[in-house]
Amino acid sequence: xxxxxxxxxxxxxxxxxxxxxxxxxxxxxxxxxxxxxxxxxxxxxxxxxxxxxxxxxxxxxxxxxxxxxxxxxxxxxxxxxxxxxxxxxxxxxxxxxxxxxxxxxxxxxxxxxxxxxxxxxxxxxxxxxxxxxxxxxxxxxxxxxxxxxxxxxxxxxxxxxxxxxxxxxxxxxxxxxxxxxxxxxxxxxxxxxxxxxxxxxxxxxxxxxxxxxxxxxxxxxxxxxxxxxxxxxxxxxxxxxxxxxxxxxxxxxxxxxxxxxxxxxxxxxxxxxxxxxxxxxxxxxxxxxxxxxxxxxxxxxxxxxxxxxxxxxxxxxxxxxxxxxxxxxxxxxxxxxxxxxxxxxxxxxxxxxxxxxxxxxxxxxxxxxxxxxxxxxxxxxxxxxxxxxxxxxxxxxxxxxxxxxxxxxxxxxxxxxxxxxxxxxxxxxxxxxxxxxxxxxxxxxxxxxxxxxxxxxxxxxxxxxxxxxxxxxxxxxxxxxxxxxxxxxxxxxxxxxxxxxxxxxxxxxxxxxxxxxxxxxxxxxxxxxxxxxxxxxxxxxxxxxxxxxxxxxxxxxxxxxxxxxxxxxxxxxxxxxxxxxxxxxxxxxxxx
Amino acid sequence: xxxxxxxxxxxxxxxxxxxxxxxxxxxxxxxxxxxxxxxxxxxxxxxxxxxxxxxxxxxxxxxxxxxxxxxxxxxxxxxxxxxxxxxx
Numbered sequence: 001x002x003x004x005x006x007x008x009x010x011x012x013x014x015x016x017x018x019x020x021x022x023x024x025x026x027x028x029x030x031x032x033x034x035x036x037x038x039x040x041x042x043x044x045x046x047x048x049x050x051x052x053x054x055x056x057x058x059x060x061x062x063x064x065x066x067x068x069x070x071x072x073x074x075x076x077x078x079x080x081x082x083x084x085x086x087x088x089x090x091x092x093x094x095x096x097x098x099x100x101x102x103x104x105x106x107x108x109x110x111x112x113x114x115x116x117x118x119x120x121x122x123x124x125x126x127x128x129x130x131x132x133x134x135x136x137x138x139x140x141x142x143x144x145x146x147x148x149x150x151x152x153x154x155x156x157x158x159x160x161x162x163x164x165x166x167x168x169x170x171x172x173x174x175x176x177x178x179x180x181x182x183x184x185x186x187x188x189x190x191x192x193x194x195x196x197x198x199x200x201x202x203x204x205x206x207x208x209x210x211x212x213x214x215x216x217x218x219x220x221x222x223x224x225x226x227x228x229x230x231x232x233x234x235x236x237x238x239x240x241x242x243x244x245x246x247x248x249x250x251x252x253x254x255x256x257x258x259x260x261x262x263x264x265x266x267x268x269x270x271x272x273x274x275x276x277x278x279x280x281x282x283x284x285x286x287x288x289x290x291x292x293x294x295x296x297x298x299x300x301x302x303x304x305x306x307x308x309x310x311x312x313x314x315x316x317x318x319x320x321x322x323x324x325x326x327x328x329x330x331x332x333x334x335x336x337x338x339x340x341x342x343x344x345x346x347x348x349x350x351x352x353x354x355x356x357x358x359x360x361x362x363x364x365x366x367x368x369x370x371x372x373x374x375x376x377x378x379x380x381x382x383x384x385x386x387x388x389x390x391x392x393x394x395x396x397x398x399x400x401x402x403x404x405x406x407x408x409x410x411x412x413x414x415x416x417x418x419x420x421x422x423x424x425x426x427x428x429x430x431x432x433x434x435x436x437x438x439x440x441x442x443x444x445x446x447x448x449x450x451x452x453x454x455x456x457x458x459x460x461x462x463x464x465x466x467x468x469x470x471x472x473x474x475x476x477x478x479x480x481x482x483x484x485x486x487x488x489x490x491x492x493x494x495x496x497x498x499x500x501x502x503x504x505x506x507x508x509x510x511x512x513x514x515x516x517x518x519x520x521x522x523x524x525x526x527x528x529x530x531x532x533x534x535x536x537x538x539x540x541x542x543x544x545x546x547x548x549x550x551x552x553x554x555x556x557x558x559x560x561x562x563x564x565x566x567x568x569x570x571x572x573x574x575x576x577x578x579x580x581x582x583x584x585x586x587x588x589x590x591x592x
Numbered sequence: 593x594x595x596x597x598x599x600x601x602x603x604x605x606x607x608x609x610x611x612x613x614x615x616x617x618x619x620x621x622x623x624x625x626x627x628x629x630x631x632x633x634x635x636x637x638x639x640x641x642x643x644x645x646x647x648x649x650x651x652x653x654x655x656x657x658x659x660x661x662x663x664x665x666x667x668x669x670x671x672x673x674x675x676x677x678x679x680x
Binding site: 071073074081084088090093207208210211212213222223224240250253254275276277283284288298578582583584 | 601604608612616619623627628631632635639640641642643647649650651653654655657658660662664665672677679680
């Protein structure tokens with residue numbers, strides 16, 4: 001069957017599944033809508049959390065990033081998984097014991113301050129909206145690439161599906177849909193990886209294949225071979241290429257970890273399980289399901305890089321016939337060339353393509369008769385999507401990868417939209433403006449807020465702000481420097497008071513934003529940056545993406561010092577903290 | 593005034609924090625020490641086709657993270673029972 005038809009059928013089937021689940025899992029109460037009635041099994045919640053967490057970026061972009069960064073890509077692998085250890089030990093069980101619906105609600109109650117709650121709502125909305133824009137792009141791109149419909153049609157189709165199951169089912173509908181989406185995306189990710197591992201090394205398990213010898217009988221390890229060929233072509237050695245200096249790698253990883261632990265749409269997932277005990281296990285299951293993809297990604301990255309280079313560099317480096325002829329490029333290269341994401345030109349007129357690093361290879365290039373790198377564009381994002389084609393896998397696998405990419409984007413978008421909607425209807429409307437609203441009206445308001453959030457997200461998806469790529473750093477910076485410290489202090493420091501918390505959040509946020517804007521432009525307006533954004537200008541070589549950890553440190557220190565210099569929190573708050581530290585017992589202080 | 597119940601809860605909290613500190617030290621060692629700070633010396637050792645430091649950074653640390661959460665959950669659930677603060 002033709003690929004396009006097959007893709008329509010596979011994607012259509014997954015959509016029918018999501019809508020079927022939505023009708024089955026309608027939300028009837030605000031409890032259903034915000035936290036799925038707190039009745040989700042920990043394993044099921046773990047799977048839903050994994051789908052919620054793994055976005056279009058994890059599915060499509062991460063392996064491509066690793067392919068080109070090599071060892072330096074480790075910051076994403078460790079950063080985006082290690083945060084779950086912090087969540088499981090420092091936040092999830094206690095917030096579950098607290099037993100409310102949203103993150104700002106905890107902040108507002110614990111710090112007995114509407115101001116603190118509103119600051120938390122603002123941080124949450126900014127972090128979530130910036131994050132959801134990326135998902136909208138992912139949905140539009142997946143549709144337009146695979147189904148050959150235009151970007152906006154793809155975006156509207158995806159939005160309509162999310163609208164149906166998120167507005168109808170709230171957290172309950174989203175959770176069960178995310179479980180289905182996890183199955184689709186993990187299947188779509190691992191099947192091509194298994195085939196490629198088998199092709200290259202004869203070992204079907206990608207995690208082991210990456211450490212195995214090549215299947216060509218040479219007895220050379222895959223990684224050694226990759227290291228050798230990339231250095232011969234002037235690139236940095238794959239297994240040691242660092243991402244900035246050691247301090248930068250350290251802080252980058254740390255920022256991503258505490259950013260992950262502080263992202264509200266991830267935290268609220270732990271409100272949906274029945275007991276504190278379940279919250280602890282659920283974080284473990286979430287990480288199991290995430291790690292299946294995250295430990296496969298380095299294999300996908302390394303193998304994609306090797307396949308790409310070997311496609312072009314067919315013989316020994318520097319020999320006259322060592323490179324592929326222009327007329328013999330495989331079909332997948334030609335297909336991706338039409339998208340503009342892959343391009344090449346014959347600079348030295350030898351009828352062959354050379355792919356190398358001009359700076360790294362230096363004078364040798366001239367000796368070989370090469371006149372510059374001829375792969376003029378290799379977009380990192382094509383690596384995962386082109387993988388099944390590179391490995392000559394059947395069309396149904398390619399169709400599945402399309403469905404997987406869409407599932408990853410939809411599941412994350414839905415989780416973020418719920419976090420935004422509940423912050424508006426529960427924290428702002430019920431919490432601040434209209435505390436006496438009836439349950440029925442609050443449920444209606446949260447549905448309207450959800451519909452509104454979807455509209456805003458769709459608008460930004462169609463008219464992306466010029467800074468779409470940079471805002472992800474902002475989302476993590478915000479979560480790391482404001483939300484994570486304030487939650488952790490709320491649980492572990494009984495003496496932390498409202499003045500300290502608000503001062504901490506503002507200082508943490510301020511320092512982080514200042515550093516990001518300094519190098520990326522004020523509010524990301526191009527040309528307004530104070531210094532060029534490169535390692536020579538960065539403070540101690542710390543990149544703006546890695547600065548969230550420093551912001552968090554400022555937040556902690558400020559909150560600690562200010563809390564001690566001002567009045568201790570009232571006694572009922574100290575009791576509240578004692579209460580959330582143990583799984584059983586009345587929640588006297590918060591039971592209003 | 594501290595009651596016996598209060599000091600029991602203080603003990604429960606102390607044991608919880610101690611467990612957390614131990615597990616988070618392991619968390620720190622496998623990722624930040626083995627995966628970043630000591631990556632160069634560890635790379636001299638090989639694990640199959642992997643350099644050891646590289647393996648910790650791209651595989652090993654994640655396996656350890658998963659194990660840490662399950663150990664924490666199991667130990668804490670046992671601690672809840674010991675101090676009779678578990679639910680149901």
